[in-house]
Amino acid sequence: xxxxxxxxxxxxxxxxxxxxxxxxxxxxxxxxxxxxxxxxxxxxxxxxxxxxxxxxxxxxxxxxxxxxxxxxxxxxxxxxxxxxxxxxxxxxxxxxxxxxxxxxxxxxxxx
Amino acid sequence: xxxxxxxxxxxxxxxxxxxxxxxxxxxxxxxxxxxxxxxxxxxxxxxxxxxxxxxxxxxxxxxxxxxxxxxxxxxxxxxxxxxxxxxxxxxxxxxxxxxxxxxxxxxxxxxxxx
Numbered sequence: 001x002x003x004x005x006x007x008x009x010x011x012x013x014x015x016x017x018x019x020x021x022x023x024x025x026x027x028x029x030x031x032x033x034x035x036x037x038x039x040x041x042x043x044x045x046x047x048x049x050x051x052x053x054x055x056x057x058x059x060x061x062x063x064x065x066x067x068x069x070x071x072x073x074x075x076x077x078x079x080x081x082x083x084x085x086x087x088x089x090x091x092x093x094x095x096x097x098x099x100x101x102x103x104x105x106x107x108x109x110x111x
Numbered sequence: 112x113x114x115x116x117x118x119x120x121x122x123x124x125x126x127x128x129x130x131x132x133x134x135x136x137x138x139x140x141x142x143x144x145x146x147x148x149x150x151x152x153x154x155x156x157x158x159x160x161x162x163x164x165x166x167x168x169x170x171x172x173x174x175x176x177x178x179x180x181x182x183x184x185x186x187x188x189x190x191x192x193x194x195x196x197x198x199x200x201x202x203x204x205x206x207x208x209x210x211x212x213x214x215x216x217x218x219x220x221x222x223x224x225x
Contacts, residue, residue, distance in 0.1 A: 004153075030211065040219075041218050042115070043201070043216045044216070048211055096142070096166045097142075099154075099156060
């Protein structure tokens with residue numbers, strides 16, 4: 001059972017379009033991380049957010065942490081084929097940073 | 112700098128056998144965590160170690176055990192393998208940034224149990 005609910009599960013868009021992925025929970029997190037994973041590889045850390053309402057930008061990717069620190073979103077502007085991958089959100093509730101992951105959103109960007 | 116390394120890359124075992132997976136953290140990272148990722152799901156937490164001490168254990172049976180060595184590398188052991196243990200096993204080392212722990216993952220070990 002995944003504590004974090006991600007939506008949608010799958011997203012297929014054309015190059016140049018925008019997309020948003022959501023990550024929701026009933027738990028309050030001390031920090032939340034977003035990862036991108038390619039097939040057969042480990043997840044690669046994209047960003048960490050720790051403050052309610054925090055917004056971070058990484059080139060065309062914008063990450064937002066909810067005010068109550070229970071939810072987060074990832075927005076990609078003008079998606080490119082290189083953005084294709086499994087996007088995972090992961091939250092931490094303990095002092096050692098143990099992560100609880102969502103099931104992931106598979107994003108496919110076609111040229 | 113080298114990232115997290117894991118060995119072996121792939122492994123095929125038979126039900127009932129034992130397996131040992133190995134992980135070397137990023138230099139300077141003292142905490143190592145293990146996760147299991149079944150196809151189509153997000154990673155599930157198994158263990159976390161810091162300075163050779165267990166700091167957390169997920170909801171996995173006692174067939175799963177781990178340890179951390181003085182050089183901060185780690186081993187994950189699984190006894191009496193079941194078909195359901197087939198998964199990608201991920202190791203992550205973490206660094207405290209001052210506000211949170213950030214975990215960096217290795218490429219994983221793909222375990223297939225037949």
